[in-house]
Amino acid sequence: MRHLSVAAAGFLGIALVAGCASGGTRTATAGSPTPVPPAAPPLAAVAQDTTREGGLGSQYPSSYRRHPNPPVLIRNATIMTAAGQEIQGGSILFRDGKIVSVGTGAQVQPPADAVVVDGTGKWVTPGVIDVHSHLGVYAAPGTFAESDGNEATQPVTAEVWAEHSFWPQDPQIPLAIAGGVTTIQALPGSANLIGGRSAILKLIPARSVQDMKFPGAHYGLKMACGENPKRVYGQRGGPSTRMGNMAGYRNAFIAAQSYRQKWDKWNKDHQGDPPERNLRNETLAEVLRGNIYVQNHCYRADEMMQMLDLGHEFGFKIRAFHHAVEAYKIADVLAREGTASAVWADWWGFKEEAMDGIHENAALLQQAGARADIHSDDPGGIQRLNQEAAKAMYYGRRAGIPVTRDQALRWFTANAAWVLGIDSVVGTLEAGKMADVVLWSADPLSVYAKAVQVYNDGWLVYDRNDPAHQPRTDFTLGREP
Amino acid sequence: MIAFLLAQTIAITGATVFPVSGPKLENATVLIRDGRIAAVGTTVAVPQGATRIDASGKWVTPGLVDGAGQMGLREISAVQNTNEGQVQGNDVAASFNVLEGINPGSSLIRVTRIEGVTTTLATPGGALIWGQAALIDLDGATIEAMQVKAPAAMVVDLSEGSKSAGGGSRAGVAQRLRRVFNDALEYARRRNDYSRAQMQQLSASAADLEALLPVLRGQLPLIAVANRRSDIETALRIAREYNLHLILGGAAEGWMIPNEIAAAGVPVLVEPLDNIPSYDALGIRYENAALLGKGGVKVALMETATENTRDLRQQAGNAVANGMTWDQALRAVTLTPAEIFGVADRYGSLEAGRVANVVVWSGDPFEFSTGVEHVYIRGREIPLRSRQTELLERYRTLPPKY
Numbered sequence: 098m099r100h101l102s103v104a105a106a107g108f109l110g111i112a113l114v115a116g117c118a119s120g121g122t123r124t125a126t127a128g129s130p131t132p133v134p135p136a137a138p139p140l141a142a143v144a145q146d147t148t149r150e151g152g153l154g155s156q157y158p159s160s161y162r163r164h165p166n167p168p169v170l171i172r173n174a175t176i177m178t179a180a181g182q183e184i185q186g187g188s189i190l191f192r193d194g195k196i197v198s199v200g201t202g203a204q205v206q207p208p209a210d211a212v213v214v215d216g217t218g219k220w221v222t223p224g225v226i227d228v229h230s231h232l233g234v235y236a237a238p239g240t241f242a243e244s245d246g247n248e249a250t251q252p253v254t255a256e257v258w259a260e261h262s263f264w265p266q267d268p269q270i271p272l273a274i275a276g277g278v279t280t281i282q283a284l285p286g287s288a289n290l291i292g293g294r295s296a297i298l299k300l301i302p303a304r305s306v307q308d309m310k311f312p313g314a315h316y317g318l319k320m321a322c323g324e325n326p327k328r329v330y331g332q333r334g335g336p337s338t339r340m341g342n343m344a345g346y347r348n349a350f351i352a353a354q355s356y357r358q359k360w361d362k363w364n365k366d367h368q369g370d371p372p373e374r375n376l377r378n379e380t381l382a383e384v385l386r387g388n389i390y391v392q393n394h395c396y397r398a399d400e401m402m403q404m405l406d407l408g409h410e411f412g413f414k415i416r417a418f419h420h421a422v423e424a425y426k427i428a429d430v431l432a433r434e435g436t437a438s439a440v441w442a443d444w445w446g447f448k449e450e451a452m453d454g455i456h457e458n459a460a461l462l463q464q465a466g467a468r469a470d471i472h473s474d475d476p477g478g479i480q481r482l483n484q485e486a487a488k489a490m491y492y493g494r495r496a497g498i499p500v501t502r503d504q505a506l507r508w509f510t511a512n513a514a515w516v517l518g519i520d521s522v523v524g525t526l527e528a529g530k531m532a533d534v535v536l537w538s539a540d541p542l543s544v545y546a547k548a549v550q551v552y553n554d555g556w557l558v559y560d561r562n563d564p565a566h567q568p569r570t571d572f573t574l575g576r577e578p
Numbered sequence: 579m580i581a582f583l584l585a586q587t588i589a590i591t592g593a594t595v596f597p598v599s600g601p602k603l604e605n606a607t608v609l610i611r612d613g614r615i616a617a618v619g620t621t622v623a624v625p626q627g628a629t630r631i632d633a634s635g636k637w638v639t640p641g642l643v644d645g646a647g648q649m650g651l652r653e654i655s656a657v658q659n660t661n662e663g664q665v666q667g668n669d670v671a672a673s674f675n676v677l678e679g680i681n682p683g684s685s686l687i688r689v690t691r692i693e694g695v696t697t698t699l700a701t702p703g704g705a706l707i708w709g710q711a712a713l714i715d716l717d718g719a720t721i722e723a724m725q726v727k728a729p730a731a732m733v734v735d736l737s738e739g740s741k742s743a744g745g746g747s748r749a750g751v752a753q754r755l756r757r758v759f760n761d762a763l764e765y766a767r768r769r770n771d772y773s774r775a776q777m778q779q780l781s782a783s784a785a786d787l788e789a790l791l792p793v794l795r796g797q798l799p800l801i802a803v804a805n806r807r808s809d810i811e812t813a814l815r816i817a818r819e820y821n822l823h824l825i826l827g828g829a830a831e832g833w834m835i836p837n838e839i840a841a842a843g844v845p846v847l848v849e850p851l852d853n854i855p856s857y858d859a860l861g862i863r864y865e866n867a868a869l870l871g872k873g874g875v876k877v878a879l880m881e882t883a884t885e886n887t888r889d890l891r892q893q894a895g896n897a898v899a900n901g902m903t904w905d906q907a908l909r910a911v912t913l914t915p916a917e918i919f920g921v922a923d924r925y926g927s928l929e930a931g932r933v934a935n936v937v938v939w940s941g942d943p944f945e946f947s948t949g950v951e952h953v954y955i956r957g958r959e960i961p962l963r964s965r966q967t968e969l970l971e972r973y974r975t976l977p978p979k980y
Contacts, residue, residue, distance in 0.1 A: 429977075
């Protein structure tokens with residue numbers, strides 16, 4: 098009863114949303130002032146993790162390495178691929194971190210060295226992806242010492258990176274893994290208009306955040322609309338209004354435009370000394386180039402329309418609105434713009450801009466042809482994104498809005514992968530995809546289902562029935578009875 | 579009540595009925611008359627003129643009861659002007675009864691009741707002694723019409739959240755609580771001396787000390803919020819010392835000492851979906867409710883997020899996923915909380931004579947695939963409408979017709 102009567106308090110200061118600017122393809126980095134070594138991610142990368150100024154790709158590279166594992170065959174399970182199929186009596190084989198084949202039993206032949214898992218009566222899905230998490234940056238046990246998610250010292254802090262706050266020993270991480278989560282976007286908080294870069298992470302036990310960084314993933318830029326920035330800065334020099342918020346974003350991107358032009362010119366002609374680096378503008382310039390995705394915390398429909406206009410003014414796309422409790426009011430516009438909405442199934446009412454949340458938000462977005470995603474923004478909710486998606490699907494259906502099981506599954510797998518720009522690598526169970534696989538005790542759209550096994554890149558990171566595969570962080574050692 | 583006089587006779591027929599106080603009945607009838615349950619069974623004759631609800635294939639349960647939250651006391655958590663659940667500047671707010679702060683017009687009430695939760699505990703907030711909680715039905719134009727029992731319990735906080743009221747130490751919290759209790763007893767013995775100002779200064783106002791007397795006489799239950807094992811043990815110790823009627827709230831580490839809690843005869847209110855460790859409860863885990871139940875403790879489940887009180891059924895489903903039996907979980911959101919708050923003679927089960935808080939579900943109430951088909955509160959069929967259903971209808975097709 099920590100929250101006998103104050104349950105919502107936790108949402109306010111901490112919960113934040115990100116949104117992404119869509120990106121074009123990543124560009125090569127010839128001409129960087131510091132030579133960028135060829136990024137050599139161990140896995141097929143969506144794009145090269147490089148930015149131009151300063152060779153950041155070389156300075157803060159992913160050191161992720163796939164954990165060696167024997168091949169695994171799960172057979173006679175119901176396999177939900179998130180690619181349109183639900184296969185009864187299905188088998189899935191993966192080896193060396195890659196899905197080899199998915200099909201009915203006869204189609205999938207196990208290698209001699211494969212570990213064979215009996216999936217009878219169980220379900221298999223892709224690994225769960227949460228595009229909105231503060232794990233590691235707002236770590237448990239939740240004291241000031243672990244409160245590293247909001248650099249709430251000025252309203253625009255595009256220069257900070259969530260990975261530099263991320264604590265891999267956050268005891269909430271194993272809890273999320275036990276909920277089937279294999280990839281997260283760890284975001285800065287929503288105190289700021291522009292809160293900083295997100296980190297796209299493989300959710301695995303690791304000594305450093307570098308060992309978790311998803312190879313080749315696009316960084317996100319956390320931006321926030323509405324109440325939070327004006328509440329935080331209203332008495333501290335502003336912004337104190339929504340119009341002040343808009344002016345703040347615009348001023349930041351005007352500066353970034355100029356910065357980008359100088360660097361693009363220098364990268365092309367190498368005339369004279371390179372321009373001086375500026376961390377804030379460096380990140381924003383990458384947004385303008387389409388290499389960093391805007392992940393935009395925004396609740397109200399009218400504000401989302403303003404933010405879309407902001408993107409039009411500066412030529413970037415918003416990859417996803419996060420929280421987006423009113424996205425259903427503009428589902429047609431969001432479909433046209435190609436901007437995703439990462440929403441909750443039923444959070445509403447904890448603040449004024451969240452008053453119009455409805456259960457059918459995701460279903461209405463789906464129906465309109467917009468891209469829907471179910472996110473958590475919460476260390477509890479991340480453990481049951483399957484439940485939240487189920488809730489949203491069934492409420493939609495009861496309202497007469499058709500949603501398929503595959504679509505609901507995609508809300509926390511394939512669509513989430515798209516929001517992060519890693520949908521060619523993860524998010525579905527298809528041959529060639531990374532072996533992020535969850536075995537469930539029952540239909541994952543049932544309240545009674547629990548993850549039984551979780552494979553991340555083929556590595557058995559969680560097994561409900563084997564304490565040897567139940568990771569614990571350093572924090573919990575020696576504490577529990 | 580006017581609502582009772584207008585109520586029709588309603589017969590819910592052909593359903594799978596879960597009376598909770600007895601075994602499941604197949605193809606059964608629930609007869610509602612004048613706001614009460616008139617009969618439940620497989621051979622109930624439906625009177626002429628009764629409104630028949632064909633519930634073949636449906637599941638019927640008592641309305642769900644949530645022993646937590648601030649329904650009616652907070653419209654929007656972040657908007658202070660809409661919050662009524664706490665008095666400022668008084669750590670011993672025993673005389674604060676939330677009842678007149680409740681807004682029967684709150685939009686949260688409609689959002690909640692159409693999801694099958696019909697009765698909630700409106701709890702105060704604060705530090706140390708929060709005040710008096712009220713049990714309310716989620717229907718009625720006035721607080722008099724909504725009231726089930728007020729006060730239903732006094733609430734004190736023995737968790738980390740109260741430390742400031744104890745000078746920064748849990749030991750200080752316990753000592754201060756004892757001093758307040760002792761002063762209340764002293765006040766009761768020497769009212770005349772008190773009124774003539776012939777007593778040492780007491781640690782709380784006369785009104786607050788007076789309000790504690792029903793607690794100290796064992797007449798009014800005391801909910802003690804406690805999560806750490808040692809805090810739970812402090813609550814049990816103080817309850818023994820003063821012979822209190824104790825209810826534990828939270829009890830996150832209760833699973834460590836279920837036998838001790840059971841031996842004390844103390845029931846607990848547990849939120850199943852809470853496993854995030856803090857220094858207030860590093861041992862918090864999903865299996866708490868099930869392990870307490872297995873240890874013989876009377877367990878009621880709660881959803882503490884006021885605006886999402888409707889997720890009580892998801893809490894119950896997860897309690898089942900983590901070891902409770904389904905029957906236990908249903909009891910833990912109906913009859914058990916009714917027993918804990920002393921209203922089981924009227925609430926929490928489907929039996930003749932009980933208040934007709936009844937829900938017809940399309941299936942297992944804990945499953946996401948299940949929807950609410952009918953809700954009755956005190957025998958009145960509740961229209962399945964809320965702000966949210968109206969928003970859905972307005973924006974179902976775009977652009978909306980304003």
